[in-house]
Structure formats: C-alpha cells, structure tokens
Amino acid sequence: MTPTHPRHPRHPTPKTHPLRLRAFRLLFTGRVLSLLGDGVVPAALVIAVTRVTADVSALAFVLGCATVPRLLLLPLGGVIADRFDARRVALTTDLVRCVAQLAVGAELLGVLGGSPALLHIAVAEAVGGAASAFAMPAQSPLVAGTVPASADGEARRRANALMGMANSATRLCGPGLAAALIWAAGPGPAFVLDAASFAVSAALLAAVRIERVPLPQASVLTDLKEGWREVRSRDWYWTSLVAHGTWNGAAAVLTTLGPAVVISRLGGEGVWFWVLEAGAIGLVLGSLPAARLRPRRPVLVANLGLATYALPLALLAVAAPAPLLIAAYGLAMGALGFLNPVWETVVQQQVPPGALARVTSYDWLLSLAATPVGYALAPPAAAAWGSAAPLGACAALVAIACVATAAVPGVREVGASAPGEPAASTSTPAGTTGSAGKPGPQAT
Structure with a gap:
C-alpha cells in the first residue's frame, strides 16, 4: 500500500x-x-x-x-x-x-x-x-x-x-x-x-x-528492515510502544487475577459483570471526544491518560470497595477509548503512507506479544506472593511507563501545532534519526 x-x-x-x-x-x-x-x-x-x-x-x-x-x-x-x-x-x-x-x-x-x-x-x-x-x-x-x-x-x-x-x-x-x-x-x-x-x-x-x-521493488527482508527503521527513527513512537506494551501486559494480569479477587472479596460474579460493563461503556464514551478535541500535544495527553489504568490495578490489589473499582475501570477504559483514534490520526499524519502498514504491524506485534506474557506470569506470581503483589507491581509499571514518556522530546512535540497549521512532523527518511508516531494499545 x-x-x-x-x-x-x-x-x-x-x-x-x-x-x-x-x-x-x-x-x-x-x-x-x-x-x-x-x-x-x-x-x-x-x-x-x-x-x-x-x-x-x-x-x-x-x-x-x-x-x-x-x-x-x-x-x-x-x-x-x-x-x-x-x-x-x-x-x-x-x-x-x-x-x-x-x-x-x-x-x-x-x-x-x-x-x-x-x-x-x-x-x-x-x-x-x-x-x-x-x-x-x-x-x-x-x-x-x-x-x-x-x-x-x-x-x-x-x-x-x-x-x-x-x-x-x-x-x-x-x-x-x-x-x-x-x-x-x-x-x-x-x-x-x-x-x-x-x-x-x-x-x-x-x-x-x-x-x-x-x-520500488525490494525483498521482503529489506521491506521489514525499512519498516523497523521507520519505527526506530521516531522516539515518540517506540517509547510509546513500550508504554502501550506494558499496558497490554498489565491488562492481561488484571483479566487473569481480577475475577477471582472480585468474586471472593468484593461481592461475587455480579460485581465483575459491572466492572466489565463499566469498561465497555467507558470505551464508547472515551471515543466520543476524540472526534472534536484537538490537544496540542496529542501523544503526550493520550499516554498520560493511559496511566489511569494503574488505578483499577491498585484498587484490586488492596481489594478496595466495588464502587471505586467500577468507576476507576470505567475511567481507565475511557482513556483507552480516547487514545486509540487520537493515536491512529497522529500515525497517519506522521508516517509515510508507503510504510504505514509495516509500522502499524510492529505496534500490533508488541501488543499481542505482551498479552500472553501477562497471562503466563500472573498465575505463578499470584501463587507465590498472592494476588496483591502482581497487581500492585503492574499498577506501578503502568504508571511509570506511561508517565515517563513525557520526558521524551518527540512525545511532547509531535502534533504540537495550532489548528489550521501543518502538524509538526518529526518523521525522517528511513535510515536517519529523529522522532515521530503509532496505533494505541489493543484492549483485551
């Protein structure tokens, strides 16, 4: 393409x-x-x-x-x-x-x-x-x-x-x-x-x-290398990928351990149903403002929003009251609903059209790879230290990984233009260095 x-x-x-x-x-x-x-x-x-x-x-x-x-x-x-x-x-x-x-x-x-x-x-x-x-x-x-x-x-x-x-x-x-x-x-x-x-x-x-x-005609290996160079040459993209991969791994841990905590300590299966419903509603509501809001630093705002996923993880770790958990999960999934379209838009603006699918595939690859890692590590970690330890650790990792992207110049600068002005582009030709974009975490 x-x-x-x-x-x-x-x-x-x-x-x-x-x-x-x-x-x-x-x-x-x-x-x-x-x-x-x-x-x-x-x-x-x-x-x-x-x-x-x-x-x-x-x-x-x-x-x-x-x-x-x-x-x-x-x-x-x-x-x-x-x-x-x-x-x-x-x-x-x-x-x-x-x-x-x-x-x-x-x-x-x-x-x-x-x-x-x-x-x-x-x-x-x-x-x-x-x-x-x-x-x-x-x-x-x-x-x-x-x-x-x-x-x-x-x-x-x-x-x-x-x-x-x-x-x-x-x-x-x-x-x-x-x-x-x-x-x-x-x-x-x-x-x-x-x-x-x-x-x-x-x-x-x-x-x-x-x-x-x-x-231009090229081998599959050359195409793969050029796609990876497009990712690597954009500091805002690959650092956000790390944060988004951390988010997906933590989401797998929550999906694995969350039901047992909720059912045994927070009120039963009905409460877990409401947690999931709050997340689904949050996704819908979060995507609504993405059509109209124009943050000057879209990637920064979206990544900071993703840090809110630490809240339901932390609340599950301490078995906080169910209403707090339901509200926090809805908020966190609302942030994901906002990030995904904002992220897609920035990537489409910043990445050359001829490399867009390859760059997107690396995003999906990390997201899909992080999820089974979370599924695999959660049960043995809970067996060794209890559910609170892996849930609390994931809360800290998500908060640190997402907030830390604010220290990356490209994350603060990409897309930082006034409405009506050309978007600030940090894309560079393959093989050079610079900064630029990506599609957001894939909700499990």
Missing part, C-alpha cells in the same frame, strides 16, 4: 465529514458489520469447545491456534499491505475469514455429518488467525486512503473516532447478541453470522476505489 487518494469525490473539501465520502462510508459500514460478528464469536467459541470436550486444555489449544499464527505473521502482513493494494489485501482476508468461520459453523451444526471435531475447529481458527495478521495492518492505510489529509487532521480524526466508537459499541453489544444466539440456537449460528459479516464486508470493499503509487 502506498500514497492513496479517494476517487469519490476526487477533490473533497478539508471540512467534509468522513461519512460524506463514499469510499470511507463503505469501509466504515463493512467494518461495523465485521466487528459485530467478531463480538459474538469469543463467547460462542468457549461454549462450542466446552460442548465438544470438557477439557480446559482443549480451549487453550484452540485459542493458541488462533493466536500464534497471527503473532508470527504480523510483520509479513505489514509488508504485504504496504507492498500491494491494502484494499485487495483486506478484501482477500475477509473472504478467507468468512470461509474459516463458516467451516466452524458447519462443523458445529453437523452439516458435514458426524459429531464436531476439535481438530477441525482448531484448524479453521488457525486459518482465520493467520488471515487476521494480514488484515490488521491494512486497517490504518485504508482509513488514510479513503479520507484525505488536511492541515489540522480534522477529517481523519473524525474518521478514526468513528472507527473507535464502532469498535467500542460492538464490544458492548457483542456478548449480549452472542448470549441470545447461543440460547436460541446454539453456538453454530454465531459463527455463521460472523462469516456472513465478513462476506458483506468483502462485498463493500470491492466497491471501494483508492489510488496508489507502486513502491
């Missing part, structure tokens, strides 16, 4: 709302549908595997099959999305994921005959996970390619905020829809619904037209 310009309309005004642009409208609609389908699948997958086998290790095996290929292939996914048309990459991966989820649905519904086989489900999820490694880096170039750049970045800021709101809203509605589907017809139809959402998304992407400028 390379510098892109929407063809519908060819010369939009800088103040055009992104939903007035046909290309972005099609992209956004497909994204909402596929996100809604994906929101249904996690609960359906747990129920499906549990019905096939009661072995907990079987669920871990299936989840690993979906995660490991994605993690291994993400850098290559970034190269492919930059090297080829990101629209075609996204369309192809939508079709592959459609087939994979349809295969799981057919297996669970007994369409192929016989009882559902765990191995078949695992293989289909592995194929879907591999496809997502190519789809995820293509997302940011697609937004940049369907929404024109402007001096103040307003159109792309609104576009990314809309994407963030869609992601948050589907995370809020997905579990409820999953519960209704599973109760009415079982987990199989949930996978069929997800497959249908990918099919519609692919059809909509087929109608999107964006122009691109071919990149």
Whole structure:
C-alpha cells in the first residue's frame, strides 16, 4: 500500500465529514458489520469447545491456534499491505475469514455429518488467525486512503473516532447478541453470522476505489528492515510502544487475577459483570471526544491518560470497595477509548503512507506479544506472593511507563501545532534519526 487518494469525490473539501465520502462510508459500514460478528464469536467459541470436550486444555489449544499464527505473521502482513493494494489485501482476508468461520459453523451444526471435531475447529481458527495478521495492518492505510489529509487532521480524526466508537459499541453489544444466539440456537449460528459479516464486508470493499503509487521493488527482508527503521527513527513512537506494551501486559494480569479477587472479596460474579460493563461503556464514551478535541500535544495527553489504568490495578490489589473499582475501570477504559483514534490520526499524519502498514504491524506485534506474557506470569506470581503483589507491581509499571514518556522530546512535540497549521512532523527518511508516531494499545 502506498500514497492513496479517494476517487469519490476526487477533490473533497478539508471540512467534509468522513461519512460524506463514499469510499470511507463503505469501509466504515463493512467494518461495523465485521466487528459485530467478531463480538459474538469469543463467547460462542468457549461454549462450542466446552460442548465438544470438557477439557480446559482443549480451549487453550484452540485459542493458541488462533493466536500464534497471527503473532508470527504480523510483520509479513505489514509488508504485504504496504507492498500491494491494502484494499485487495483486506478484501482477500475477509473472504478467507468468512470461509474459516463458516467451516466452524458447519462443523458445529453437523452439516458435514458426524459429531464436531476439535481438530477441525482448531484448524479453521488457525486459518482465520493467520488471515487476521494480514488484515490488521491494512486497517490504518485504508482509513488514510479513503479520507484525505488536511492541515489540522480534522477529517481523519473524525474518521478514526468513528472507527473507535464502532469498535467500542460492538464490544458492548457483542456478548449480549452472542448470549441470545447461543440460547436460541446454539453456538453454530454465531459463527455463521460472523462469516456472513465478513462476506458483506468483502462485498463493500470491492466497491471501494483508492489510488496508489507502486513502491520500488525490494525483498521482503529489506521491506521489514525499512519498516523497523521507520519505527526506530521516531522516539515518540517506540517509547510509546513500550508504554502501550506494558499496558497490554498489565491488562492481561488484571483479566487473569481480577475475577477471582472480585468474586471472593468484593461481592461475587455480579460485581465483575459491572466492572466489565463499566469498561465497555467507558470505551464508547472515551471515543466520543476524540472526534472534536484537538490537544496540542496529542501523544503526550493520550499516554498520560493511559496511566489511569494503574488505578483499577491498585484498587484490586488492596481489594478496595466495588464502587471505586467500577468507576476507576470505567475511567481507565475511557482513556483507552480516547487514545486509540487520537493515536491512529497522529500515525497517519506522521508516517509515510508507503510504510504505514509495516509500522502499524510492529505496534500490533508488541501488543499481542505482551498479552500472553501477562497471562503466563500472573498465575505463578499470584501463587507465590498472592494476588496483591502482581497487581500492585503492574499498577506501578503502568504508571511509570506511561508517565515517563513525557520526558521524551518527540512525545511532547509531535502534533504540537495550532489548528489550521501543518502538524509538526518529526518523521525522517528511513535510515536517519529523529522522532515521530503509532496505533494505541489493543484492549483485551
């Protein structure tokens, strides 16, 4: 994927709302549908595997099959999305994921005959996970390619905020829809619904037209090295990546240890449900102001906001009253909801279009890698020292990592321009040194 310009309309005004642009409208609609389908699948997958086998290790095996290929292939996914048309990459991966989820649905519904086989489900999820490694880096170039750049970045800021709101809203509605589907017809139809959402998304992407400028021919290894140089040459980007990776690892620890603390000491399963609901609502509410607010130092403000995740971690460590924990978790997830679209906008402004997917893939790679580390370390740490120790340690790490980015010149300077003026760019050619941007933590 390379510098892109929407063809519908060819010369939009800088103040055009992104939903007035046909290309972005099609992209956004497909994204909402596929996100809604994906929101249904996690609960359906747990129920499906549990019905096939009661072995907990079987669920871990299936989840690993979906995660490991994605993690291994993400850098290559970034190269492919930059090297080829990101629209075609996204369309192809939508079709592959459609087939994979349809295969799981057919297996669970007994369409192929016989009882559902765990191995078949695992293989289909592995194929879907591999496809997502190519789809995820293509997302940011697609937004940049369907929404024109402007001096103040307003159109792309609104576009990314809309994407963030869609992601948050589907995370809020997905579990409820999953519960209704599973109760009415079982987990199989949930996978069929997800497959249908990918099919519609692919059809909509087929109608999107964006122009691109071919990149010079180079090997995959060269492309990977150039993408890494783009990351390394921007001090605001790679230091923020460290903070965001720390956030994701801590989020995995909270997800692993939090339920036990809440259920045993803070009031039971209902309280944990309200904690999760507060987080989902916070994500939605946090993404709303991202469309209109224009902080002079967007990366600095967003990173400092992420430091609020230390609050629910610390409150869990001391088993603070449930209302405090619920409010703190909602606040922390609201900060994440604000960061993601703000971060995406800065990255799209600062990173050369021809390297955008590769730079984004390194962000996803660190985020996905940090999460299983948190999952793996939390149980033994809690067994050795109790839950309070790892939760408290994670609270301190998140606060330090996020606040410490304020000491980085690029974090304070990138995007620091008055509305209407060109954004301060710290991007430099590959192979030189300087500072510049990134996409935010990926909520678990």
